[in-house]
Amino acid sequence: MEQQVITDMLNLHLERNNLSKDGSRSWFVGGSLLGGRGLFATTDIAVGELVFVDAPLVVGPRTRDKHLPLCIVCYKTGCPLFPCDKGCSLPICSSACELSVEHDAECSLLQAWKPTCGSSWSINLLRALVPIRALLLDEQQRDLLYTLQWHSGPQHGSEIDLLKSSIKIQMNQIEEQFMRRVCAVMDTNSFETAAIVGESVTSLRGLYPMGALQNHCCTPNTRHYYDSQQRLYVTAAIPIKKNEEITMTYTDLFWDTTLRRRHLAATKHFFCTCSRCTDPLENGSLLGALRCARKECSGILVAVEPLDTSTVWECRECGLRLKNRQIISIRSALGSIVEEMIYKSPKQMLRFMKSELSVLVPATNYVAVDMKLRIISCLGRTEKFLWEDLTKDELSIKEKYCRDLLRLIETLKCGECKMKGLISYELYSTLMELNKRQFNEETNIEKSESQVNEESKNLLETAILILQNDLTAPKDLLSLVSGMTKK
Numbered sequence: 107m108e109q110q111v112i113t114d115m116l117n118l119h120l121e122r123n124n125l126s127k128d129g130s131r132s133w134f135v136g137g138s139l140l141g142g143r144g145l146f147a148t149t150d151i152a153v154g155e156l157v158f159v160d161a162p163l164v165v166g167p168r169t170r171d172k173h174l175p176l177c178i179v180c181y182k183t184g185c186p187l188f189p190c191d192k193g194c195s196l197p198i199c200s201s202a203c204e205l206s207v208e209h210d211a212e213c214s215l216l217q218a219w220k221p222t223c224g225s226s227w228s229i230n231l232l233r234a235l236v237p238i239r240a241l242l243l244d245e246q247q248r249d250l251l252y253t254l255q256w257h258s259g260p261q262h263g264s265e266i267d268l269l270k271s272s273i274k275i276q277m278n279q280i281e282e283q284f285m286r287r288v289c290a291v292m293d294t295n296s297f298e299t300a301a302i303v304g305e306s307v308t309s310l311r312g313l314y315p316m317g318a319l320q321n322h323c324c325t326p327n328t329r330h331y332y333d334s335q336q337r338l339y340v341t342a343a344i345p346i347k348k349n350e351e352i353t354m355t356y357t358d359l360f361w362d363t364t365l366r367r368r369h370l371a372a373t374k375h376f377f378c379t380c381s382r383c384t385d386p387l388e389n390g391s392l393l394g395a396l397r398c399a400r401k402e403c404s405g406i407l408v409a410v411e412p413l414d415t416s417t418v419w420e421c422r423e424c425g426l427r428l429k430n431r432q433i434i435s436i437r438s439a440l441g442s443i444v445e446e447m448i449y450k451s452p453k454q455m456l457r458f459m460k461s462e463l464s465v466l467v468p469a470t471n472y473v474a475v476d477m478k479l480r481i482i483s484c485l486g487r488t489e490k491f492l493w494e495d496l497t498k499d500e501l502s503i504k505e506k507y508c509r510d511l512l513r514l515i516e517t518l519k520c521g522e523c524k525m526k527g528l529i530s531y532e533l534y535s536t537l538m539e540l541n542k543r544q545f546n547e548e549t550n551i552e553k554s555e556s557q558v559n560e561e562s563k564n565l566l567e568t569a570i571l572i573l574q575n576d577l578t579a580p581k582d583l584l585s586l587v588s589g590m591t592k593k
């Protein structure tokens with residue numbers, strides 16, 4: 107019964123946003139073995155097929171400092187911002203934004219509360235803008251919001267305390283309670299969405315009612331992207347069978363089990379028990395594996411009972427056992443070393459990878475994987491490390507790391523996920539650069555060219571299939587796609 111009610115509400119929401127598909131939808135809401143309700147497939151869904159499109163019920167700035175400040179109308183960042191002249195104390199970049207219709211209602215609402223920040227704009231009001239915007243939802247939209255899951259806890263709703271401390275006229279209790287509920291619903295369900303502003307992308311948070319019904323799996327069967335109006339597109343990353351649950355990931359595919367489960371418990375209030383989390387070898391990826399503490403042993407340590415947060419760890423070769431608190435210390439020391447490295451130049455990161463990290467952890471470990479990803483994204487794409495600046499060795503390293511990570515995606519069985527599209531494109535670009543240089547040197551041209559071309563063609567095809575509509579994809583890939591479609 108409850109599932110029918112929420113299905114009807116979702117259909118209404120999609121209709122209001124012109125997103126209903128004449129009754130031929132490929133999802134239904136059902137009870138999930140994972141937790142609460144979930145979305146399920148009405149039919150077999152092939153890889154790459156669109157599962158649903160959703161529009162945000164409410165969208166706005168994220169709350170962390172690193173994502174702020176921004177103009178609350180056009181979402182421009184890194185430009186001069188001034189407080190809205192009409193007295194709402196939100197940051198604005200131009201008169202056009204200040205006078206825009208979209209800003210009217212929230213501006214009036216805030217003016218009535220009399221912000222106390224004087225002649226500057228207020229970071230506290232900016233942080234609370236999403237729950238403030240939710241006050242403008244109509245009854246039907248509020249009903250839908252109230253059906254979405256939320257968790258209580260002191261970490262949810264601090265935006266409202268900050269908002270209250272920044273206004274003279276206090277809001278009424280019903281408004282406050284509703285906004286606190288919005289904060290909790292956002293923390294459980296919101297997506298990191300994006301606005302394209304000129305050449306750059308601003309990260310925002312959005313509440314997508316359909317997306318909010320998707321449960322988490324550490325090897326999800328979908329990937330998603332957004333269009334310029336922040337609509338969410340969910341497509342199949344691996345084949346989904348009729349009646350199978352449609353899942354997504356709330357964490358990072360390349361994190362190890364300990365990290366993923368800790369993050370999910372802290373932010374989404376559950377301990378994941380999926381097959382990847384249950385397997386000490388994580389589908390054979392060995393992302394969490396550590397080197398054996400015995401000097402003379404070349405084995406690796408893995409968790410004996412990965413679902414038990416106080417599990418002992420055991421060396422697969424010599425049987426040495428370490429207590430969980432010893433593992434916590436090793437991981438925390440590793441964390442500090444890596445934290446320092448991520449602010450260094452790609453050259454320093456590379457040196458660290460080769461000389462230090464390889465001694466500390468096995469090559470499969472999540473820390474090594476994270477460093478590889480950082481190095482890949484710097485080489486060829488950052489100042490002083492553009493393609494033409496790279497040495498042949500650096501290009502070869504980038505090629506190797508891309509291949510390692512594509513193999514990891516295969517091992518994890520993550521299918522045609524976004525990460526596969528991104529790394530395929532990086533490998534394609536690296537091979538093109540290597541090939542260009544080889545061509546200039548005029549050695550072994552014929553053989554290597556034909557080999558590289560076949561592989562490059564496949565990599566580019568994969569990247570395009572996965573990323574062609576994704577506004578956050580590398581700009582050079584999107585220009586390539588738009589060039590192809592114009593021809």
Ligand SMILES: C[S@@+](CC[C@H](N)C(=O)[O-])C[C@H]1O[C@@H](n2cnc3c(N)ncnc32)[C@H](O)[C@@H]1O
Binds near residue numbers: 255317
């Ligand atoms: C975005 S909601 C997903 C839909 C939710 N199950 C519902 O009934 O509305 C996220 C919440 O669902 C639950 N959940 C999602 N994935 C889960 C999983 N793999 N295992 C256990 N609980 C999960 C958790 O309570 C989580 O905070």
